[in-house]
Amino acid sequence: MSSVFGKIRCPICSMKIKRQDRVVLDVIHTVMHQECYNQEYMVGKSLLPIKDAGSFRKIMYIYEFFREGPQT
Numbered sequence: 279m280s281s282v283f284g285k286i287r288c289p290i291c292s293m294k295i296k297r298q299d300r301v302v303l304d305v306i307h308t309v310m311h312q313e314c315y316n317q318e319y320m321v322g323k324s325l326l327p328i329k330d331a332g333s334f335r336k337i338m339y340i341y342e343f344f345r346e347g348p349q350t
């Protein structure tokens with residue numbers, strides 16, 4: 279269950295996403311910081327629509343497929 283924590287990086291700031299961070303999940307299941315998303319949005323970058331938002335922990339809990347990966 280803890281396998282993905284500390285492994286996913288925000289594609290915008292390249293920082294590792296911590297479980298208490300507030301994140302957004304876009305329609306292609308990219309996880310990024312909510313703050314980073316907002317910043318990109320503010321400067322007019324084209325971003326995909328958001329599917330869900332909340333703490334990383336909550337997103338992980340809801341979308342269990344994040345726990346499944348090529349590694350066992």
Ligand SMILES: [Zn+2]
Pocket residue numbers: 288289290291292293310311314
């Ligand atoms: Zn970020």
